[in-house]
Every structure is written in C-alpha cells, then in structure tokens.
Amino acid sequence: MNDSSFSSPSSGGRALVLGGGGSTGNAWLLGVVGGLAEAGLDVAAADLLIGTSAGATTAVQLAASSPAALLDAVLAPMPPRARPDAGAPASDSRTADPRAGAGVRSVADNMARTAGIIAASSDAADMRRRMGAEAFDLDADGSQAARWRATVASRLPTLDWPERRMLIPAVDAATGEAVVFDRDSGVDLADAVAASCSSGFAYRIGDRRFIDGGYRRNENADLASGYGRVLVLSPFGGRTRHPLAWRMQLDAQVEDLRAAGSAVETVRPGEEFDRMIGPRAMDPSLRPDAARIGRAQGLALAPHLAAFWA
Numbered sequence: 001m002n003d004s005s006f007s008s009p010s011s012g013g014r015a016l017v018l019g020g021g022g023s024t025g026n027a028w029l030l031g032v033v034g035g036l037a038e039a040g041l042d043v044a045a046a047d048l049l050i051g052t053s054a055g056a057t058t059a060v061q062l063a064a065s066s067p068a069a070l071l072d073a074v075l076a077p078m079p080p081r082a083r084p085d086a087g088a089p090a091s092d093s094r095t096a097d098p099r100a101g102a103g104v105r106s107v108a109d110n111m112a113r114t115a116g117i118i119a120a121s122s123d124a125a126d127m128r129r130r131m132g133a134e135a136f137d138l139d140a141d142g143s144q145a146a147r148w149r150a151t152v153a154s155r156l157p158t159l160d161w162p163e164r165r166m167l168i169p170a171v172d173a174a175t176g177e178a179v180v181f182d183r184d185s186g187v188d189l190a191d192a193v194a195a196s197c198s199s200g201f202a203y204r205i206g207d208r209r210f211i212d213g214g215y216r217r218n219e220n221a222d223l224a225s226g227y228g229r230v231l232v233l234s235p236f237g238g239r240t241r242h243p244l245a246w247r248m249q250l251d252a253q254v255e256d257l258r259a260a261g262s263a264v265e266t267v268r269p270g271e272e273f274d275r276m277i278g279p280r281a282m283d284p285s286l287r288p289d290a291a292r293i294g295r296a297q298g299l300a301l302a303p304h305l306a307a308f309w310a
Contacts (some may be wrong), residue, residue, distance in 0.1 A: 015224035018045035020053030021235025022281030024290040031291035034071030035298020064157040066303040132173030139201030169213035170195040173202035
C-alpha cells in the first residue's frame with residue numbers, strides 16, 4: 001500500500017494522470033477526455049490510470065464507461081434538486097445547497113483551516129501529519145464514514161477494480177505517510193476512492209484512517225515514473241498552495257518525470273475556469289460549463305496530443 005511497494009516499467013507504456021479539483025474539476029476532466037475522444041483520440045485506454053481525489057472518481061468512471069456517455073451525463077439538464085456533485089471531496093459542502101451559498105462557505109472555511117496548517121508546517125511530511133491529526137478530530141466517532149462511502153459509491157459506475165493498472169493515492173491520517181491503493185491492496189474500490197477524496201475528516205478503512213491524496217500531491221504524476229508517455233490533466237492548472245521548496249507543484253513532478261526519461265504533456269484549464277475552482281469547486285450548477293470548457297480544450301488539443309500519444 002505504500003509508495004515503495006509499487007514498481008514501474010523500465011520503459012514504454014502510456015499513463016493518464018487525473019488530478020484533483022472538486023466537482024467542477026471532475027466535470028472538466030470528463031470534458032477534456034470526452035473532447036479528445038470525439039476527435040478520435042481515446043486517452044482513457046491508457047495502460048495506467050492515476051486518479052487523485054476528484055480524479056480518482058474520474059479514473060473509475062473512465063475505466064468503466066465511455067467518455068461520450070460520461071460527458072453526456074454531465075451536460076444533461078439537472079433535476080430541480082441538485083444531484084450529488086461527482087468527484088467532490090469530503091466536507092459538509094457535499095450536502096449543502098451551494099445555490100444558497102452554504103456549500104461555498106463550507107469550502108471556504110475548509111480552505112482557510114488548511115491554509116493555517118500549511119503555514120505552520122515545516123515541510124510536506126509535517127504538513128501531512130498535522131492535516132491527519134486535525135482530520136481525526138473532525139470525525140472522532142467515525143459516523144461520517146458510512147455516509148461518505150455511500151455518496152462516493154453512488155458516483156461510480158462499478159465497484160470492482162479494473163483489470164488494468166489503476167493507482168489511487170491517499171495519506172495515512174495517523175502517520176502522515178503517503179499510501180497508494182491498487183487492485184492488490186486488499187481494499188474495496190469505493191473505499192479507496194472515498195479515502196482519496198477525504199479532504200475534511202479522516203476516512204476509516206479497517207483500523208486505519210486516511211485523508212485526501214491531494215495532500216501527497218494534487219496530481220501525483222510522479223507515480224507514472226517509468227512510463228514512456230505521460231499525459232497529465234490538472235483541473236487546478238498545476239497550482240499549489242504549498243511552498244515551492246516542497247516540490248509538490250506539477251512543474252516539479254513533470255521535471256522529475258522528464259529527467260527519468262518519460263515524455264510528458266500537460267493539459268490545464270484557461271482563465272475562464274478560474275471562477276470554478278476554490279470555493280466554487282463544489283458548486284454542481286457549474287458542472288455543465290466546466291465540462292464544456294474541457295470539451296473545447298480536448299477538441300482543440302487532439303491533433304497535437306494524437307502525435308504524442310501514438
């Protein structure tokens with residue numbers, strides 16, 4: 001389950017990396033992959049899928065459903081009552097009505113809380129330990145875990161791990177140690193995704209508790225080391241809330257991958273997506289627009305990425 005237990009191929013193979021980004025990030029990811037598929041490029045058929053937080057939800061969705069069907073579902077008119085915002089991290093905002101502003105406030109509060117922890121931390125390992133310790137207190141009796149698992153499971157088209165390789169990162173809340181789930185970890189797929197999306201409380205699996213894989217890195221593209229071609233889709237545009245010296249930012253991950261011999265391409269949203277991240281990332285009413293932005297990017301980038309992916 002630890003990073004060290006995963007070996008990468010020495011060369012070749014294609015990896016698709018799906019970063020975190022909340023509900024709107026999930027929609028943007030599905031839009032990009034859907035747009036690429038519409039243009040004739042099926043990146044969802046990668047040899048390796050790496051999904052973090054909302055990207056973990058996306059990875060499972062893409063492994064089990066067609067990009068076109070997933071994109072159509074995001075673009076379909078929403079019912080009067082907002083459906084669960086797919087890809088959302090664990091926080092009170094998943095049940096709040098963002099149209100009334102409650103979800104936005106909850107996400108903003110969580111961002112302020114975690115910003116304080118980051119500022120007080122000496123390095124990335126210290127930050128992860130501090131995040132984990134506070135996450136224990138947010139769900140001391142573990143009562144939220146069952147509800148959160150049901151919410152996450154409802155977003156997944158399958159509860160079975162795919163045959164091909166899929167990696168889902170999280171962080172051990174007790175130790176701050178990064179962990180990576182796969183089909184051989186002995187963990188249910190829904191639990192792995194729920195843990196990777198748990199940015200609020202510490203999600204329990206057996207005797208251990210876990211927090212959001214984004215606390216390891218938002219994209220975790222470094223887990224694709226050894227693959228010949230790595231395509232990284234980052235809803236946050238490679239941004240990081242952490243000091244650059246910690247090397248958690250996407251540019252550092254790409255630099256390390258290229259130094260190790262991988263060819264890497266990244267796709268990041270443009271400025272029009274800025275209003276859909278941060279406190280608004282949990283607003284389900286923004287999902288169709290986020291998906292349209294992603295689809296347009298996928299269509300535009302397909303000719304360039306086709307040569308890279310071939």
